[in-house]
Amino acid sequence: MMAIDDLLATVPSLQRGDLEGWIRDELVIAERDAGLSFSDMECARIRLICTLTYELEIDRSALPVVLSLLDQLYDTRRRLLSLTRAIRLQDKTIQAAIVAAMSPGDNFTGTDQL
Structure with a gap:
């Protein structure tokens, strides 16, 4: 956790008023312990x-x-990485079946790309 004053010192371009506005607009979430962190x-x-x-x-x-679009992109990436890990845990037959079932435009040539 980083206190607001430490954050303002670490990010020179950051303006306190802007940060407070982003918190108010719920673009960022601050923990309210002893001050904002x-x-x-x-x-x-x-x-x-x-x-x-x-x-x-x-x-x-x-x-x-x-930010909403970036959040969606990061969530999709996280899910894709999770799916890739799950597929890698499967035997080669199942991996090959998954690759075969994918759309031709996906550019997968084999299970080595999973």
């Missing part, structure tokens, strides 16, 4: 929002949409 994952999200806002100049009204 953030998990490692929320700190990474804040850095991402800083990049989107300050460097890429994503409009404030578009930010929730962009």
